[in-house]
Amino acid sequence: MCGIVGYIGANAIKKTLLDGLKELEYRGYDSAGLAVMQGGKIDSFKAAGKLSALVDKTADFDPKGFAVGIAHTRWATHGKPTEINAHPHGGAHSAVVHNGIIENYQTLKNDLIANGTKFLSQTDTEVIVHLYESFLLQNKDPFKAFELTIKAIDGAYAILLIDETSPSTIFFAKKGSPLQIGEGVSGRYFASSDAPLVGVCENAIYLEDGSWGYANDREAKIFVGDAPISPRKKPLPLTKSAARKEGFRFFMEKEIYEQSKVAGETLTSRLNADSARLDELPEDFLTGVISLRLCACGTSYHAAIASSYVFERLAKIEARCEIASEFRYRDPLLRANELFVVISQSGETADTLEALKMAKKGGLKTLAICNVDNSSIAREADATILTRAGIEKGVASTKAFATQMIVLWLLALYIAQKSGAIGKDKLAQEIAALRRVPSALAIKSERHDLIRRLSKRYLHGHGFFFIGRDIFYPLALEGALKLKEISYLHAEGYPAGEMKHGPIALADSELFTIALTSETLLKEKTRSNVEELIARDSTLLAIGGDRFALADDHLPIDERDHPILEFFEMTTVIQLLALEIAVRLGNDVDMPRNLAKSVTVE
Numbered sequence: 001m002c003g004i005v006g007y008i009g010a011n012a013i014k015k016t017l018l019d020g021l022k023e024l025e026y027r028g029y030d031s032a033g034l035a036v037m038q039g040g041k042i043d044s045f046k047a048a049g050k051l052s053a054l055v056d057k058t059a060d061f062d063p064k065g066f067a068v069g070i071a072h073t074r075w076a077t078h079g080k081p082t083e084i085n086a087h088p089h090g091g092a093h094s095a096v097v098h099n100g101i102i103e104n105y106q107t108l109k110n111d112l113i114a115n116g117t118k119f120l121s122q123t124d125t126e127v128i129v130h131l132y133e134s135f136l137l138q139n140k141d142p143f144k145a146f147e148l149t150i151k152a153i154d155g156a157y158a159i160l161l162i163d164e165t166s167p168s169t170i171f172f173a174k175k176g177s178p179l180q181i182g183e184g185v186s187g188r189y190f191a192s193s194d195a196p197l198v199g200v201c202e203n204a205i206y207l208e209d210g211s212w213g214y215a216n217d218r219e220a221k222i223f224v225g226d227a228p229i230s231p232r233k234k235p236l237p238l239t240k241s242a243a244r245k246e247g248f249r250f251f252m253e254k255e256i257y258e259q260s261k262v263a264g265e266t267l268t269s270r271l272n273a274d275s276a277r278l279d280e281l282p283e284d285f286l287t288g289v290i291s292l293r294l295c296a297c298g299t300s301y302h303a304a305i306a307s308s309y310v311f312e313r314l315a316k317i318e319a320r321c322e323i324a325s326e327f328r329y330r331d332p333l334l335r336a337n338e339l340f341v342v343i344s345q346s347g348e349t350a351d352t353l354e355a356l357k358m359a360k361k362g363g364l365k366t367l368a369i370c371n372v373d374n375s376s377i378a379r380e381a382d383a384t385i386l387t388r389a390g391i392e393k394g395v396a397s398t399k400a401f402a403t404q405m406i407v408l409w410l411l412a413l414y415i416a417q418k419s420g421a422i423g424k425d426k427l428a429q430e431i432a433a434l435r436r437v438p439s440a441l442a443i444k445s446e447r448h449d450l451i452r453r454l455s456k457r458y459l460h461g462h463g464f465f466f467i468g469r470d471i472f473y474p475l476a477l478e479g480a481l482k483l484k485e486i487s488y489l490h491a492e493g494y495p496a497g498e499m500k501h502g503p504i505a506l507a508d509s510e511l512f513t514i515a516l517t518s519e520t521l522l523k524e525k526t527r528s529n530v531e532e533l534i535a536r537d538s539t540l541l542a543i544g545g546d547r548f549a550l551a552d553d554h555l556p557i558d559e560r561d562h563p564i565l566e567f568f569e570m571t572t573v574i575q576l577l578a579l580e581i582a583v584r585l586g587n588d589v590d591m592p593r594n595l596a597k598s599v600t601v602e
């Protein structure tokens with residue numbers, strides 16, 4: 001959601017802050033701002049809209065030499081996306097940027113107003129800076145005032161605060177929202193994710209919840225409670241090229257093409273000659289586990305549903321799926337011998353993180369399938385299996401989904417091996433199929449050209465149905481979500497067998513049906529569902545298998561030997577179809593309206 005950047009040093013501070021914000025744009029935002037303190041004076045700039053508006057506003061501001069600065073991209077939660085609500089928020093002599101939600105802000109705000117404080121914005125964040133200054137008035141010690149401020153606020157936050165009475169210092173605090181500190185040759189950096197630190201720092205400290213402290217040109221002092229701590233530094237990727245488009249039109253397009261390569265990395269050291277290997281799991285990790293609860297949001301939830309078929313079919317273990325935001329509030333019955341598996345690309349999704357904490361509190365063993373090491377979810381779970389997809393910057397998730405599915409398939413085989421649910425021959429077949437995933441995910445240029453040409457026919461209409469059976473039903477959900485997210489056209493994913501139970505009432509030539517027609521699973525059943533729609537004049541695009549004579553359009557799939565390989569190849573097709581339709585509609589594929597890459601608020 002919001003992005004935070006901080007810098008202490010003498011290397012072109014305005015450019016450093018703006019470059020950092022640019023690296024965070026992919027998270028989605030609607031306003032931005034920065035504040036620079038030099039010689040004990042703070043200059044603050046804010047602008048609604050894209051980063052370019054802030055660049056214009058600061059065109060004549062370019063401080064030289066040592067300075068301290070904080071910057072922010074805001075995704076509105078409290079108050080409209082206006083300039084006045086943009087961060088930083090200032091007091092008489094200090095400024096603050098914040099990512100998260102201050103849950104008790106109204107009470108604090110009322111008390112401050114009762115004592116004469118004037119508020120300018122509608123945000124919860126502004127409370128922080130006024131509270132800090134009120135504590136400072138009482139005890140004249142900025143560090144103590146900051147400590148009291150942090151202790152007074154409830155909720156989730158990553159905070160950077162600067163104060164003219166401490167001219168070379170940034171105060172920071174972290175609870176529930178990510179915050180990293182990096183040290184580079186040009187100074188000390190803060191960021192809410194790796195991207196702004198890559199290329200300027202070689203390592204980073206990933207702050208734990210409850211961390212707070214201060215940093216200046218000489219040191220960074222980190223505390224948890226009253227105790228000073230010295231957290232380990234973790235190495236960062238050395239070059240930014242890994243986070244750049246490299247000739248593609250969009251990050252999303254690059255990441256669709258990357259799936260084949262990263263799939264190989266996901267599988268590395270996880271396949272023996274004829275078995276699956278997950279060294280991340282202690283030998284006895286699965287002891288006593290008799291069922292799985294798979295919990296996630298969005299695309300990651302679709303991976304959960306697809307894998308539930310695989311767990312029950314291959315590992316003969318019950319696998320129940322949960323949407324995290326539902327799970328949190330429905331008083332779920334939790335059984336001690338259930339493994340709670342959370343799936344998350346970012347590792348920061350608030351609902352998934354809170355569901356994970358609920359499961360832990362309920363005494364369940366927990367496992368995270370995650371793409372970001374050291375993320376809040378990765379650090380909260382008892383064990384984590386990283387998907388190794390690399391930085392995913394497109395808001396619409398692609399390679400994360402494919403690598404999640406690979407890891408979940410591996411996990412199903414790993415469980416099956418341990419429990420004896422699968423024979424040696426079947427296991428060998430599955431392992432052989434897994435080895436072919438990178439080729440199933442490889443994009444064939446003539447296929448992409450065909451999709452690009454076809455997309456011109458699917459730009460209007462009154463909606464889309466994506467339909468499929470078995471594992472192709474959650475893939476239909478994913479195809480519908482991809483299309484919605486970046487084309488803004490209405491689309492629904494549906495079990496193919498459900499169309500006759502109502503949805504078929506919508507069938508007409510302006511209702512586009514995208515049918516995932518597998519050659520290996522329920523082929524005839526799916527085709528008869530498709531014929532029901534065609535008989536009612538629905539315009540139909542069949543993806544998969546042999547040419548379907550009745551279809552208006554057909555996108556062939558080469559994989560025929562294994563349903564999950566068909567699944568992966570179809571995945572690239574639905575991703576490219578959504579992308580090419582969105583391109584024709586002129587949408588911002590990487591930063592679709594209203595969306596954020598990581599939903600760190602409820």
Ligand code: AGP
Pocket residue numbers: 297298299300343344345346347348349352395396397398485596597598599
């Ligand atoms: C997927 O394209 C969306 N960006 C969104 O649904 C996303 O999958 C969801 O917010 C979960 O994110 P996570 O995997 O980082 O937890």
